[in-house]
Amino acid sequence: MSSRLLRTITVFAGMVSVCFAGMVSVCAAALAATGTAILPARFAGWSQSAPAQTISDGANADVLQEYGLKDSSTASYTHGPEKLLLRAWRFDDATGAYGAFTFYRQSRMKSISLGKGGAEGGGHFVFWTGATVIDAAFSAGDAPDRAALQALAAGIRQPFGSAGVAPSLPHYLPATALDASSVRYAIGPVAYAHGGGALPANAVGFAADAEAVxxxxxxxxxxxxxxxxxxxxxxxAAEQARTIGTLLKHGGVRGGSVALQEKRSGPLVSITSGDFTQDEARHLLEQVKFADYLTVNRTGSYVSEAAKTAKLLTGIATLTVVLGAAAIFLGIFFGGGRAMIRVLRGKPASTLNDEQFISLKLNEDASAPAGSARPD
Structure with a gap:
C-alpha cells in the first residue's frame, strides 16, 4: 500500500472520529442542559423576571444533606401585574424529597392535592413530586394560581426505578385523629432533632439505616x-426496641410517664408520648400493624398497565432508531471508505464490473508443455 493511500485512509478515519465525537459531545451537552435546570424559564403564562440563582440555605444545610440534596434554585416570576417567588430543591430520590417536604411544610398548612403531596396556607404552597420539592409564595394581594402550579408540577422530570419510589413508613400512621400537617419524616439524626423527635437522636439507630416518622x-x-x-x-428492630424500652423506664423520652408506651411489629417500633391517657396510647399502638413488604400499597408510586405498555413501546421504538442509525453510520464508514480507496487507486468506486476471481483451470493438462495441444 502506497504512502499516499495510507495517509488518505488515516485522514478519512480521523474525520469520521472527529465528527462522531462532536455528535456525542453535542448530545451530552443537550442532556446536561435539560438535566440541570430545576425551574423552567416560563410555565403556564408565568415568566422569569431574572435568571434563577442557587439557594443559600446555610441554616438548614445539614438537614438537606441528610436528605441527599443535589442542587437548588430560586427565581422570581411575573404574570402581568402578579408576582411569584419559587424555590426548588432536587434530591437523589423520592425519599429525600418527601422528607424535605415534611421539613418545609408549616404546621398551619392544610393538605391539598398538588404533585405527589402538597400543603397550602395564605398564598404559600409547598409540594413535592419525583425527587423535587417546590416552595411557591405569591405576592400579598395576588390570587394564588393553582392551575399554574399544577402545570409546573406536571413538567418536573421524574426519576427512574427505585429512586422514584416514595417511602412506605408514613403509610403506617393511623388516619384517625391524625394532624397531617404535623407529620415529619427523617432518615438522619439532624432532621429528626429539627422535627421535634421525642426520643434522643442517638437512641433511634440511624447508623443502622433507620427511618423515623x-x-x-x-x-x-x-x-x-x-x-x-x-x-x-x-x-x-428488636434490639433497638430493648434500648428504647430502657429509656422509657428511666424517663429518657419527652412526654408524661403515662403516655410512654412502646410496641414492636416486625421491623416497626412504635412509641407514644405526650398527653395521651394510658388507654388512648394503647389503642393507638394497636392500630399500627406491619404488613409484608410485598403487600404494601404505595399509592404514590403506582404505575398503570397502560403506562407500562406505553413505556415499553417507546423503549422498543427508541432502540430501533438507535440500531438503524448505527447501521447507516457503519455502512457509510466502511462502504464509503472502501469506495474512496478504490477511486484513489484508479478503479471504479463499485465492484459490480470487476472480475476478481481465481481460476484453477482444472480442464487443462498440467503435465502438457505450454502451447501443446490438449489430448482428446
Whole structure:
C-alpha cells in the first residue's frame, strides 16, 4: 500500500472520529442542559423576571444533606401585574424529597392535592413530586394560581426505578385523629432533632439505616405524639426496641410517664408520648400493624398497565432508531471508505464490473508443455 493511500485512509478515519465525537459531545451537552435546570424559564403564562440563582440555605444545610440534596434554585416570576417567588430543591430520590417536604411544610398548612403531596396556607404552597420539592409564595394581594402550579408540577422530570419510589413508613400512621400537617419524616439524626423527635437522636439507630416518622394526634387532654421507627430487619428492630424500652423506664423520652408506651411489629417500633391517657396510647399502638413488604400499597408510586405498555413501546421504538442509525453510520464508514480507496487507486468506486476471481483451470493438462495441444 502506497504512502499516499495510507495517509488518505488515516485522514478519512480521523474525520469520521472527529465528527462522531462532536455528535456525542453535542448530545451530552443537550442532556446536561435539560438535566440541570430545576425551574423552567416560563410555565403556564408565568415568566422569569431574572435568571434563577442557587439557594443559600446555610441554616438548614445539614438537614438537606441528610436528605441527599443535589442542587437548588430560586427565581422570581411575573404574570402581568402578579408576582411569584419559587424555590426548588432536587434530591437523589423520592425519599429525600418527601422528607424535605415534611421539613418545609408549616404546621398551619392544610393538605391539598398538588404533585405527589402538597400543603397550602395564605398564598404559600409547598409540594413535592419525583425527587423535587417546590416552595411557591405569591405576592400579598395576588390570587394564588393553582392551575399554574399544577402545570409546573406536571413538567418536573421524574426519576427512574427505585429512586422514584416514595417511602412506605408514613403509610403506617393511623388516619384517625391524625394532624397531617404535623407529620415529619427523617432518615438522619439532624432532621429528626429539627422535627421535634421525642426520643434522643442517638437512641433511634440511624447508623443502622433507620427511618423515623413522627406525628401529632388529638386526645381528650390535648395532643400526643406517635413515633414510628422502621429498621432493615426485625432483628435490628428488636434490639433497638430493648434500648428504647430502657429509656422509657428511666424517663429518657419527652412526654408524661403515662403516655410512654412502646410496641414492636416486625421491623416497626412504635412509641407514644405526650398527653395521651394510658388507654388512648394503647389503642393507638394497636392500630399500627406491619404488613409484608410485598403487600404494601404505595399509592404514590403506582404505575398503570397502560403506562407500562406505553413505556415499553417507546423503549422498543427508541432502540430501533438507535440500531438503524448505527447501521447507516457503519455502512457509510466502511462502504464509503472502501469506495474512496478504490477511486484513489484508479478503479471504479463499485465492484459490480470487476472480475476478481481465481481460476484453477482444472480442464487443462498440467503435465502438457505450454502451447501443446490438449489430448482428446
Amino acid at each position: 413522627t406525628a401529632q394526634y388529638a386526645s381528650r387532654d390535648g395532643k400526643g405524639t406517635l413515633t414510628l421507627l422502621m429498621y432493615p430487619t426485625p432483628q435490628i
